[in-house]
Amino acid sequence: MFETVTTEEGRAMAISADAIRGYIDVLVLSLLRANPSYAYELAQRITAISGDAYAIKQTTLYSAVKRLESSGLVSSSAGVSPSGKPRTYYSITDAGLIHFDVKVEEWRNTKSVVDRFINGTIEGGTP
Numbered sequence: 001m002f003e004t005v006t007t008e009e010g011r012a013m014a015i016s017a018d019a020i021r022g023y024i025d026v027l028v029l030s031l032l033r034a035n036p037s038y039a040y041e042l043a044q045r046i047t048a049i050s051g052d053a054y055a056i057k058q059t060t061l062y063s064a065v066k067r068l069e070s071s072g073l074v075s076s077s078a079g080v081s082p083s084g085k086p087r088t089y090y091s092i093t094d095a096g097l098i099h100f101d102v103k104v105e106e107w108r109n110t111k112s113v114v115d116r117f118i119n120g121t122i123e124g125g126t127p
Contacts, residue, residue, distance in 0.1 A: 020054065024064045025073075026107065027056075029100040032074065032092040039065060039088070065090050073099050 031037060031045055039061055047055045068074035073096035079089045092100070 021060075023107070024056070024060060025068060026100065026103045028061070028064050028068060028090075029073065029092055029096055029103070032090060033097065033100065036077075036089045036091040038079070038090065042090075068096065071099075072096075 027046055028042060031042055031049075037045070039058070042065075043056050043058060043061050046061075065074060065076075069076055069090070073093055074090050075093050076088050076090050079087045081087045
């Protein structure tokens, strides 16, 4: 399954749902580090921060926050929207902060390794 993203040059390209799936938790935890939020707001912020290059599906987001909650990385609490409707707010836990730091370091290491291959093959060298 592919989702369409737009490059900075304005070209549409497909991104594999599998490729981004491994980073959804990092995106959510990153946003929750700033302040508690509810799922719809998280989805809007993901789209905005990505520069409209990525829009997360609601089902993907809800699965992520539930998975994070069951892992003890996120907690939830009942709240009320300005219109008076019930709303569930999610907050990052101390364990979530530690997990986020570990995953960021893992991302940096992974990116560094992949970049060595990409840069080496683009420059015509052997990675």
